[in-house]
Amino acid sequence: MLKLFRINRGRFYQVLIDAGLILFSLVTAYALTEKDGCFTQIHVRRLLFAAPFFLGIKLVINAAFRIYRQLWRYIGIRDAVNIFKAVSLSDLALMAFFFSVKGRIFSPVMFALDWVLCLGFFSGVRLLRRYQMMKKIESRRVPVAKKKVLLYGAGSGGELILRRIQSEPSIKMMPVGFIDDDPEKMGAVLHGVEVLGGVEKTKEMIGRFHVEEILITSPTMPATRIEQVSQIAKNEQISIKIAPSFYGMFQGGTESSVAREIDVQDLLGRNPVVPNVAFLEKNLNGKRFLVTGGCGSIGKELVKQIARYGPGKIIVVDVNETGIFWLDYELSRILSRDRYVLYLCDVRNIGKLKKIVDRERPEVIYHAAAYKHVPISAQNPSEYVSTNVLGTKNVIDLAQRKDFIKKFCLVSTDKAVNPVNVMGVTKRMAELLVLRETPNREDKKITFVRFGNVLGSRGSVVPLFKDMIEKGGPVKVTHPDVERYFMDLQEAVHLVLQAPFFTGNGAAFILDMGTPVKIQDLARLAIRLSGLEKEGIRIEYTGLRPGEKITEELYDPRYERWDKTDFEKIAALTAIRVVPEISDKQFEKVNSFALAGDDESVYRWLKEFFPQISVF
Structure with a gap:
């Protein structure tokens, strides 16, 4: 109640000050435009008659333009524009009123002069208040070395x-x-x-x-x-x-x-895509989100960015206990406890996942839970299949069965295009699960986003290069011709956030990532940025690893069509033909091998459908 009183009293003083300025402007403008002054009896009667109209109309119009909700200490350009509109409209209204009702007792020049004076006084008194507060703050600052x-x-x-x-x-x-x-x-x-x-x-x-x-x-x-x-x-x-x-x-x-x-990404010569803030605000505000893999590099950034747009609630699922602990700490600083919840849960555990979904009732799912390292996938195909394929199937099935879930978006990778390693194959299989659900129902959208290497994510090449440089080198690169598409972590997340809300039946979206960058050029940039060029840090070529390509592709023109969208540098992918075709029974078969930990059977199955995969 006290706070409300203070606000009302402040607005009352604003109105009182403006009322005084309105009367002063009226008298001054009239005096300057009347040759015989304004203090004769007839002029005084005119001013006394006009004063209530000037006060009433100007104050009402000011209020309509929310002039008395402004905080004078923070007055800015938009506030000044509102003052300009209010003063202009009120003087036009007064001029029309007096010319139509009382004839020309006031000249047009008087109204023009009144407009100038009111605009100057209203703006000036507010700017003076802002200047006063600025000087007051400066006087309280403790001098520090800058x-x-x-x-x-x-x-x-x-x-x-x-x-x-x-x-x-x-x-x-x-x-x-x-x-x-x-x-x-x-x-x-x-x-x-x-x-x-x-x-x-x-x-x-x-x-x-x-x-x-x-x-x-x-x-x-x-x-x-x-x-x-x-x-x-x-x-x-x-x-x-x-x-x-x-x-x-x-x-x-x-x-x-x-x-x-x-950092290295600043020197890659690629301008990041600026997020469409209005689009994100419109679509994210007030909704309930489930983010799987929410403690990973992309998942965590998704959670943090969603939190900026006023979500109804964020539900995070991850198997990383330490990651959940630290994410809870970060979210507690920007969201109230009733606006987020963190679950320790494996996406392969369909029973617990279903209970979480039924309890929290998310409207949008971002599925970022996945294993992603190519060399490790070669030795652990069962784990990659059960997580990247079965885990994705579990989440998609829930998204399709629950009417309250309206959007689902899978985070994929360019390594899923013509895959030659276990990780890429499992991500392609996850994409196939999405493609089986399209075209989308009118009330539900199932999609995926595909992009290249993400700078700043865990295990990305730049932190590895920095570590090698700090240890005196050499910086190890597999092959002088290896090149990759790169994008910034936040840029990748902006694309993922927007994808489920794009209109149309596009099953997938990709970012126009420009020209691929040679890894050896990236290594040279990292050495140059370190300032240790003269220390003789060299680049050592170790040879391509099994399952590694010289160049990655963003899409396969034999089976996919690239179409422009209304958003800059974002393209929609439409499947011309789904390759390879895998039946439900085949998916169940490989998932059963994976859950049994039968790596050899998993690999033989993968080899049957993806013969280009590297030797296990």
Whole structure:
């Protein structure tokens, strides 16, 4: 009740201040447009007659535009636009009223002047309040040492980063200037920080301002430019960082929300796809989600991103006890306990899985539970079949039987295309289980998403390279011609999140991942970023492993058709022909072998349907 009173009292004072400004603007505008002044009896009568109308109409229209719900200390562009609309509409309404009812007792010039005065006074008093609060906050800050930072990029990303630095006292950075290659921005000032010149001026500005760090303000900066600036920073012996991706900017008031270390993916020359936030907000808000494998790299990121869009509830299933412990810790910081639940459960355990689904009643399922390492799959085919195939079948069967489940999305891999190893074969079989359920019912969508290697996921090649470099090398690469498609972890998750909500009967979706990257080029980038090039760290070629391809494929044009969607760089896959054709009895047969731990029988079965698979 006390809180409500404070809010009402604050709004009352806002109305009172605006009422005074409205009357002052009316009297001033009238006085300036009347040659004989405004204090004769006739003029006073006019003003007394007009005052209630000016007050009533202006205050009502202001309220209609939610002017009195604004927090003055945070006034921004959108608030100013609303003030502009309200003042314009109210003066037009008053002019129409007085011209039609009382004739021209006020001139059009008076209304124009009143519009200017009200707009200036309303905006000015609010900006003054914001300035007052800003100075008050600054006066309370404890002086701390801040490193001098040169910002590279004075575009929208640079403006956002600068504003974040200036508003968060915990970010110990002091921007001394911008570097930008757009000649039209030279000498411009952005929030008090000047654009000092192009990239050729970087070295000079580092010396002049005693810069300690360069911050690249756009994570989508061309790779060649990032490398150029990185080399300057290296030569000048100062650190260099880059702004985080879209979601990284919501990490609270910490330095990690504006800066991170430059990583290999920043130099791959591939711009990540920006998430369609409006689409995600519309489709994720308020729904109940089940994420299997929620403690893995992709599963965990799925859970964290869903949490940002106001879900009804997130249900996580995983076999990793330690992973569940830490995920619970992370989620408890961003969601209330009634908004998520974590279950220790194997997707092969259909009994427990069914009880969880019946209890929690999810509407959307993201199936990320899977084994994924190619070399390990060769020695453990039973485990890969029972988890990647039987586990997927269990979840799909539940999704089809339960009416409250409306969407299902399987996370797949490019290794499922013409697979030559056990892991790829089991993921292809999981895709076949999805394809058997299409075309989808009107009230239910069963789909899968296929993409390449995910940078930042567990066991990905970049962390392995970093470990090898830290240990002095060599960096081991299987073959000089091996190349792979790469994408960022968050980019992969954005695709997965959106896929079940795409319209149409497409059974699968893939990302246009551009040109594949040679693994040896990735290794060279990792060595260069480490700053240990001169230490003589070499690349050693170990030869292709069983079940490894030189090049992976995103789809097979013999059996699949690639169609564009309404979303940038996202394509729909339509199966022209399902290959290979596997009956229900055959699926049951291989699953029974797998559950019995009969690796040899499993392998013989796989070899029958996928003769290209490597020798066990």
